[in-house]
Amino acid sequence: MLSRAPRVVSMRRHHAAELPPSVGGDILKDKLHKVNKGSGRCSRLCSLLIFAATVSMLTRHCYDYGLAGSSATGVEHGHSPSLQRTRKVNPIARGRSPFSDLSITPPRDAGHRKISPDKSGKALSDHSVASVSADSSATRPDSGGQTLSKPLQSGTTYGEQRGEHAFARALAAANDRGDLCGDRYIYVQELPPRFNTDLVRDYQTLSPWSDKRNYTANGGFGPHLSSVEGGVLQETGWYDSNEHMLDVIFHDRIKRYECLTNDSSIAAAVFVPFYAGLDVARHLWGHNVSSRDALALDMVRLVTARPEWRAMGGRDHFFVAGRATWDFRRQGDGDTGWGSNLLRLPAVRNMTALVLEASPWNLNDVAIPYPTSFHPATDEGIFFWQDRVRGLKRQWLFSFAGAPRPEDARSIAGRLVEQCAASTACSLMECRKGPSNRCDSPAAVMKLFQSSTFCLQPQGDTYTRRSVFDAVLAGCIPVFFHPGTAFVQYTWHLPKNHAEYSVYITEEDVRGNVSVEERLRRIRPDAVERMRSAVVGLIPAMIYSDTSSKLESTVNDAFDLAVVAVTRKVTKIRKRIVENLPEDEKLEMYRWKYPLLGEAQNVEDPHEWDQLFAFN
Incomplete structure (x- = not known):
């Protein structure tokens, strides 16, 4: 596996044992059994003595619910911390949602409370959400303009309460080598269903321009693909997946995650199940800014009022917004700006947003792979597919x-169409709007990419495009023309050295009539084989597996790598706070450059892509 993202082999799908029965409860059963058996022989005084002994034992073995902000089931006194933490894990039966057994139920939301108007009758503005709670968020003058939590008490340091760090138990869990989930526990924040499942239920009305395929089926994977079209696809594991269903896919995987906990004090991170992508999709056209921002503002209102927020001011919280970051960063004033203002809200700037495409100039979002149509249920399914595409004749x-983009003067897609159409070594699939668009067919796209050594991947409507991940899935070496399409985006999932798995030709070269075919023919056959091997090795990191019936796995997919990266990010922040080390000094304008830096390199040092990401 060539991905530089950290691996967690052998720790997946290891469930902790069921919560052991209470010692006091066992004693009570035993005592009551003896009382019933000997009721004819024991005097009333004897019965009273037995009852007193039972009460005494129960008192000594009582449960402790004292930790503020925890919704966990009780933990017995007298057991080791490791055992206590292990008991927080919720065993999940195969193919079952864990929420049927957990106390993590949506809170009551009387009347589906909306954003309250101010005295003038206007809805709360983007900035007014900062005053929702006195402790919710306050601007801290760090290098990137990030908003951090205000200290809870005068004189305490950031993240402290009751004389110790609020996340002390989480750090202790992370350092416990005997706990397989110690540094991987996830706490799921409580949210009413209008923030997630209600949006799925109403999906057909949210996207009136979409067809009638049920993309929300099968945990967001969409309908099963039954046709293998001449052996292009495997018999199982393929779905007609919509790229914007990442919110649903990720949440469904969280429900089956092996290290869930309902004790927030030991959690490595807190997941907020807000389907931001589905929410904004219904308001992208023909809606005013108030309606676009309403649910996001209400989510912030609820989450920042929770005790889990106060531990780190939200810096341990993360959520998924399954669209490009630009759909959540409205520019300009009034109703003419595009999208919502979710990622610009002060509280959300403390959280980590997992998006399909991140901003090169903001620190609070990270790009993770687009969903493809391949969601294998077993490791063997992944290995079989890798062997298959590795041995194809191309x-x-x-x-x-x-397709050409004549409306976009910066696009080179038209030039690539011309070069491909003029070459006997290139296969062109022109994407056209409408039901006859072959680019909407997973089988047709796979057939094209499986027959090609290189796949051209220019910018799409934005920097990125799903086609990149379809190409990797087919074992086709991607050819990029802008670093924003992959290199500075998917840094948790792709190798740092992009030359290992891809070819880079600048857009300026293409505009200057450089022949793409000639550039590709210059690459030595042995180099092509190395790149193809690297691409095939990346396949597991590019897919979202179907874990509904899987107990064990040695393969980390896109979901696993994202969760590991989030929890390690939070743990690193916590350790720096505890050790009283200074914050990582990061400038948002150079956010794209940090993952590319080598040892002894400074962010201000010149880079060949500086002009491409010039900050305005």
Whole structure:
């Protein structure tokens, strides 16, 4: 596996044992059994003595519910911390949602409370959410302008309460080598269903321009694909997946995650199940800013009022917004700006947002892979597919699935279409709007990419495009023309050295009539084989597996790598706070450059891509 993202082999799908029965409860059963058996022989005084002994034993073995902000089941006194933490894990039966057994139930939301108007009758503005709670968020003058939690008490340091760090138990869990979930516990924040499941239920009305395929089926994977179209796809594991269903896919995986806890004090991170992508999708056209921001503002109102928020001011919270970051960073004033203002809200700037495409100039979002149509249920399914695409005979030197963008003067897609159409070594699939668009067919796209050595991947409507991940899945070496399409985006999932798995040709070269075919023919055959091997090795990190019936896995998929990266990020912040070390000094304008830095390199040092990401 060539991905540089950290692996957690052998720790997946290991469930902790069921919560052991209470010692006091066992004694009570035993005592009551003896009382019933000997009721004819024991005097009333004897019965009273037995009852007193039972009460005494129960008192000595009582449960402790004292930790503020915890919704966990009780933990017995007298057991080791490791055992206590292990008991917090919720065993999940195969194919079952864990929430049927957990106390993590949606809170009552009387009347589906909306954003309250101010005295003038206007809805709360983007900035007014900062005053929702006196302790919810306050601006701290760090290098990136991030908003951090205000100290809870005068004289205490950031993140402290009751004389010790609020996350002390979480750090202790992370350092416990005997606990397989110690540094991986996830606490799921309580939210009413209108923030998630209600949005799924109403999906057909949210996207009136979409067809009638049920993309929300099968945990967000969409309908099963039954046709294998001449052996292009495997018999199982393939779905007609919509790229914007990441909110649903990720939450469904969280429900089956093996290290869930309902004790927030030991959690490595807190997941907020807000389907931001589905929410904004219903308001992208023909809606005013108040309606676009209403649910996001209400989510912040609820989450910042929770005791879990106060531990780190939200810096241990994360959520998924399954669209490009630009749909949540409205520019300009009035109703003409695009999208919502979710990622600009002060409280949300403390959280980590997992998006399909991140901003090169903001610190609070991270890009994770687009969903493809392949969601295997077993490791063997992944390995079989890798062997299959590794051994394919590829008749085309390169291919392109796309269309000219005459409305975009910066786009090079038109030039690539021209070059591909003029070459006998290129296979072109022109994407056209409408039901006959072959680019909407997973089988057709796979057939094209499986027959090609190189796949051209220019920018799409934004920097990125799903086609990148379809190409990798087919074992086709991607050819990039802008670093924003992959290199500075998916740094948790792709190798740092992009030359290992891809070819880079600048957009300026293409505009200057450089022949893509000639560039590709210059690459030595042994180098092509190394790159193809690297691409095939990346496949597990690019997919979201179906874990509904899987107990064990040695493969980390896109979900696993994202969760590990989030929890390690939070643990690193906590350790720096505890050790009283200074904050990582990061400038948001150079956010794209930090993952690329080598040893002894400074962010201000010149880089070949500085002009491409010039901050305005």
